[in-house]
Amino acid sequence: MEDRNNFRELPTEPYGIFWQEDFVNAEHEQRLISLFANELEWPDRPGRISLHYGYTFDYKTFGIDPEIPYKEFPEWLKPLIPKTEERPPDQVCLQYYPPGAGIPPHVDAHGPYDQLYALSLGAPAMMIFRRGEERIEVDLTPRSMMQMSGDSRLHWTHGIRKRKNDPLPDGTMRPRGKRWSITYRWLRDGECECGNLELCDTAQRRNGIEKEKRSLKALAEQAALEEQVV
Ligand SMILES: O=C(O)CCC(=O)C(=O)O
Numbered sequence: 307m308e309d310r311n312n313f314r315e316l317p318t319e320p321y322g323i324f325w326q327e328d329f330v331n332a333e334h335e336q337r338l339i340s341l342f343a344n345e346l347e348w349p350d351r352p353g354r355i356s357l358h359y360g361y362t363f364d365y366k367t368f369g370i371d372p373e374i375p376y377k378e379f380p381e382w383l384k385p386l387i388p389k390t391e392e393r394p395p396d397q398v399c400l401q402y403y404p405p406g407a408g409i410p411p412h413v414d415a416h417g418p419y420d421q422l423y424a425l426s427l428g429a430p431a432m433m434i435f436r437r438g439e440e441r442i443e444v445d446l447t448p449r450s451m452m453q454m455s456g457d458s459r460l461h462w463t464h465g466i467r468k469r470k471n472d473p474l475p476d477g478t479m480r481p482r483g484k485r486w487s488i489t490y491r492w493l494r495d496g497e498c499e500c501g502n503l504e505l506c507d508t509a510q511r512r513n514g515i516e517k518e519k520r521s522l523k524a525l526a527e528q529a530a531l532e533e534q535v536v
């Protein structure tokens with residue numbers, strides 16, 4: 307765990323968010339952003355768009371798409387892989403958020419995935435963690451690597467509101483800019499034993515809750531209704 311010391315746990319609920327500022331420096335960040343903008347082929351549609359490396363994320367099952375062959379990590383991605391796990395991630399997702407875009411509240415599926423990290427690049431955005439009525443905002447500052455483990459991974463949802471400005475604690479509004487994130491996922495060995503019937507697809511399956519009624523989809527639908535442009 308050579309890099310573990312560079313991560314510190316945020317002193318806030320949800321517990322289990324480990325943080326490393328300046329995972330890349332500003333110059334490296336600029337090179338990456340220029341490469342993302344000029345050298346990659348993105349889906350041609352508005353809103354949040356994604357590119358996948360390693361195994362491909364399946365938006366239908368929330369696991370790995372078995373139809374799409376493994377894609378080797380490109381050279382630019384290799385230095386951005388966290389070294390705190392025993393092996394490289396199985397699935398890496400580069401996402402672009404134009405100003406105003408977000409991601410509905412969700413938990414990354416417990417069944418297929420274990421560890422989860424995300425690197426933020428470009429403009430900052432507020433992430434909202436939710437558990438029941440509780441809401442905690444975490445500012446995704448550029449160049450920071452976040453690990454979601456423990457409660458933050460399993461028992462709280464996370465999302466980014468679809469809006470043009472983020473209200474800050476000091477009362478000012480911060481305009482959203484162009485943001486990129488890289489999400490890293492490791493496939494789980496064995497099954498998730500967290501038992502959270504509300505959020506865990508494995509607990510739901512064991513309890514005979516049909517896939518369609520599982521909360522991931524419900525959460526996404528609810529979020530689409532709740533989201534509003536500020
Ligand atoms: O953009 C981010 O930082 C997080 C994205 C996320 O939650 C996901 O891809 O599951």
Ligand SMILES: [Fe+2]
Binds near residue numbers: 413
């Ligand atoms: Fe996520």
